Amino acid sequence: MSQQPPSAPSAEPPLYVKTPTIHPRAVKGPHRSMKTWLGILLVAVTALLPWLRWDRGPDMPHQAVLFSFTDMRAYLFGMDIWAQQFYLLTGILILACLVLFLATSLFGRIWCGFSCPQTVWTDLFVRIERLCEGERNARLRLENQPWTVNKILRKTAKHALWILVSSITGLIFCVYFTDAYAATAELLTGRASITLYSFWALFAGCTYGMAGFVREQMCIYMCPWPRIQGGMLDENTLNVTYDVARGEPRGRAKKGQEGAARGDCVDCRLCVQVCPTGIDIRDGVQMACINCGLCIDACNSVMARFDLPPNLIGWLPESKTKPKLFRPRTLIYGGLTAVLALVLLLATGLRREMDLSVLADRSPTSMRMSDGSVRDGYTVKLVNRHHRAVSGDLTVTGIPGLHLTRIGGAENVSVLHLTAQPDTVTTFRVYIRQDRDAPKTDHAPILFNFNNGMATARSVFQVNMGQ
Ligand code: SF4
Ligand code: SF4
Structure with a gap:
């Protein structure tokens, strides 16, 4: 078949x-x-x-x-x-x-x-x-x-x-x-x-x-x-x-x-x-x-x-x-x-035409100085969106006995005079020192203020009580 x-x-x-x-x-x-x-x-x-x-x-x-x-x-x-x-x-x-x-x-x-x-x-x-x-x-x-x-x-x-x-x-x-x-x-x-x-x-x-x-x-x-x-x-x-x-x-x-x-x-x-x-x-x-x-x-x-x-x-x-x-x-x-x-x-x-940002140093977080005071380092950035330079005062509040130092500028002052360049971000290195006798707290919140509220930023004072 x-x-x-x-x-x-x-x-x-x-x-x-x-x-x-x-x-x-x-x-x-x-x-x-x-x-x-x-x-x-x-x-x-x-x-x-x-x-x-x-x-x-x-x-x-x-x-x-x-x-x-x-x-x-x-x-x-x-x-x-x-x-x-x-x-x-x-x-x-x-x-x-x-x-x-x-x-x-x-x-x-x-x-x-x-x-x-x-x-x-x-x-x-x-x-x-x-x-x-x-x-x-x-x-x-x-x-x-x-x-x-x-x-x-x-x-x-x-x-x-x-x-x-x-x-x-x-x-x-x-x-x-x-x-x-x-x-x-x-x-x-x-x-x-x-x-x-x-x-x-x-x-x-x-x-x-x-x-x-x-x-x-x-x-x-x-x-x-x-x-x-x-x-x-x-x-x-x-x-x-x-x-x-x-x-x-x-x-x-x-x-x-x-x-x-x-x-x-x-x-x-x-x-x-x-x-x-x-x-x-x-x-x-x-x-x-x-x-x-x-x-x-x-x-x-x-x-x-x-x-x-x-x-x-x-x-x-x-x-x-x-x-x-x-x-x-x-x-x-x-x-x-x-x-x-x-x-x-x-x-x-x-x-806002101005902004402030603050970054605390990671290492070392804080240092105890020879006179007994405590010091933290910060990078402060001022963002200026104006087409002109803006000068003003930087202050820091939140805990007692704080002093500001700008690296390469004024030292141990309560007010730092800074100038933000036009249309850019200006960076400053700043130390904050707390007096020896001021009460200390771990990671106490502090407030940075530029030019009377024009720009503000929060951070912490990173004192290490164990030091
Ligand atoms: S144009 Fe109008 S009349 Fe012509 S095919 Fe299309 S629907 Fe029909
Ligand atoms: S011409 Fe074509 S694409 Fe345009 S509306 Fe008519 S069917 Fe839609």
Whole structure:
């Protein structure tokens, strides 16, 4: 009896499938205009901010917005945020997140559609592509045709412009961290450090890759936000939605078939062709949708052509009821945003321009002197955030019979006169001596006070009773 060969195992689906390039079609309408103007505003603000000057006095950086690693400080117009005050930057970031949560709970992924840098720069790169290679159909034809002189010239022009925009973007990101005018002059004349050139290349390369090639794949597969934002949505969140009841059954409008049992969707696929992520919104609300509203503009232009009412695709909540702006979720996000904004305002207004920190010597902790008194050593640091020197008196209280000595300065005094240099941390070495007859206690708390309460710090007098 002949044996049947075992049946071949079913073919495994490939782990990687190349995604076709999406060539979105140009569209006109209110969403497109808003996206364009918001994009122009965001790019202009990002590009211009580092070039603004701000007078901070002599020997200080005069850049209005600067994140300086050398000074370990963020300069934001009239406000200097020192490394010790980075809680303020953290607060600003948390505030931005809360505003994002509120916007998402109201209008879904609106940040992605209108203001995310990935979207804004991709939009700019697609415009350049359109300028060099033509409208969607011309771009698709060019993509599929063999390499001709025309194709090479058009592709070269596109990539040259992309590289130019990427280089400018890379330069702009760099000069947020160093003086804009000096760094630009150095970069363009070959005098910049290898670090600066490396960061320029890194930022420019990322812009070229992300906005030119990765594009919507970033929004669909790489960005964590679409996965997180689900937690902020509910049935009242407004999303770009296709009205199935009105649109279906879809079908091509044909002459002589007016009034046929057909929905309003004429199946022109314009909404798919304009979509920057290449999805069909008629398949339902999807994670890949960035709520840019371009399909609304496209569909409304079709509806107008067929004398049909607009908004077959529109902003609708899942509940299909009248949108409710005030609901527990939005009230909580709004309330938290208001409270945090208030706290940040207060924290900014009340932050101190001077700080004092004191560190007791670890070894030896204390010394008994030949006259019977006890002496401790301390490192005193005065943080002066003023752009001028501040002189004042350092005193110490808490236990009786204390005298101060500054190494290399006044000895055994009750008040030490110190000068804190402008915009820096000035360090002093100080001894505190307690008289022989004064009552002694192990680790008695003492209070350092600079300039009558301008800056205070606590420490302990570490006398060792066993000595
Ligand atoms: S489906 Fe519409 S709203 Fe969503 S990304 Fe595409 S064009 Fe934008
Ligand atoms: S643009 Fe409007 S009419 Fe055309 S396919 Fe999309 S939903 Fe249907």
